[in-house]
Amino acid sequence: MKVILSYGLGVDSTAILVRWLTELVCRTFDLKNLIVVIAQTGDEHLETGHLVEKFVFPLLRKHGIRTIQVARASNSQRDGIVILDDTTEPTICYIQGAYRLSDEMVEVATVPQTGGIRKCSLKAKGWPLDVLIAQLTGGEEFVHVVGFETDELTRMMRDMPLGLPGRNPTYPLMDWGWDRLACERFLWEHFKIIWPKSACSFCPFALASAAGLARALPRYVANPYEAFKALTMEYLAVAANPRQGLIGGRQLYDALLDFEGGPDLLAEFQEHLNCMPWAIYDVSRAFRAKADDMMKAANAARSMTRIATGDRADMVRLLDYMATHHLPPGARYEIGRHQRVWIHERNIYYPCPEQAFVTAPALAIDKVNDSFAEAWEAALKGPSQLALV
Structure with missing residues (x-):
């Protein structure tokens, strides 16, 4: 046998x-x-x-x-x-x-x-x-x-x-x-060696505990190639959805900020990002409501498409121009680690839409869920929101 x-x-x-x-x-x-x-x-x-x-x-x-x-x-x-x-x-x-x-x-x-x-x-x-x-x-x-x-x-x-x-x-x-x-x-x-834990270099399960993070952070500092792979994946994911992150929704980037050698690594990472092609993406989500509870979201249909490509500086300038001259009423310009123009933000009640224009490396493919158009129409017609006074 x-x-x-x-x-x-x-x-x-x-x-x-x-x-x-x-x-x-x-x-x-x-x-x-x-x-x-x-x-x-x-x-x-x-x-x-x-x-x-x-x-x-x-x-x-x-x-x-x-x-x-x-x-x-x-x-x-x-x-x-x-x-x-x-x-x-x-x-x-x-x-x-x-x-x-x-x-x-x-x-x-x-x-x-x-x-x-x-x-x-x-x-x-x-x-x-x-x-x-x-x-x-x-x-x-x-x-x-x-x-x-x-x-x-x-x-x-x-x-x-x-x-x-x-x-x-x-x-x-x-x-x-x-x-x-x-x-x-x-x-x-x-x-006569301590055999390391096997995992993908960006594995969130390996980062989930304090012990796992303590093993992973020195590996990243010692191996910038592996660090850049994980950080690039996270950067793009967070650009598309601020609630993402490799550490249970928290960001590996933040963990490295406070780790010895981390700030220097992150400075190199920014140069790594500068060498990539960039894009402005239109990221839209249509959130459905859970059955019998309009204050809880069910699943969401997503559309992510490029609307412009170029180098990083060009995309940041273009988004800044869009935010300065073409913001519709109620939109918000967010400037920080990621630049976003929020057209629709997630609301209190569901169904509801969420939409932002965001700059990020031009690595993601255009992808629209099959059910997006129908879900988006329903989200736009969702319940009125409470006025918070």
Whole structure:
């Protein structure tokens, strides 16, 4: 029976793999049945890729373990997956992926959301791995190895009934009684390094706790390339929606302002933004009302379209001219980290419209929800607002 390890490149699954390949008594299967599968999001930390190439891949080569790296071909599942590498002698960790999760986020001017299930992970990792594993097993039974440690019992219980037909999930770290600290100690004993947490360089889940933020901020200061990717994504998302932010609605930008080395990094980031093409976007939302409660918003239909493009200075000047000479009654000009002209602002009662012209890097694509026109018409005809005196 095939034994398939979903290798996430992080502490837990690395500890499983290294222990299997260095302590033969801890496994009950022949290594010729083992297949290591890796889903590349395209946004993993550079440091992680380097460590995998230096420490893990040599062990896989030594034992001739089939190692397959896979990624999404595009943002549509219709386009399937891309096999980046399929070999028993892995040397390169293809963390650049194929279609990057960050590409998708920037195209629609948003950031991954931390509420509910981890949709970004399911889309960029879970789905391509399911497609690959289905191809490898052809519907036959297989052992699926997952790296949940002893502090993740709830995640393990949720995972057990899921997956493809013929899947027999197993959780070695649970069997060994290993938590995250035990995994870190094991890897330290072998490699004399503290193995870093695997995540996309902009992962909001990695920034959600004080401990996670304390790990992430030094990484950003040490790796401006990764910082600029996260900050650009956030800047564009906040331009389109001031309520966005990579830290549960708060901004990574603000966290770096108060961190040693952060202000210098942010100054470089502003120069990075200056080198990009820019646009003025018309960002409009039509908010629907929740059933039987006109003071609570349901979902919203959005339209985001470019109305002008140029360099940053030109777009700021053009928006300033629009605000100075063409503001309709009731509009408001907002000047700060982002420049906006508010035409409609969100109201107390729903349905209602929201519309702003805003400057931002010209990275987002024009996109209008199918239901926008109808929802916008209804929003404009929404209930009258209370006059606040």
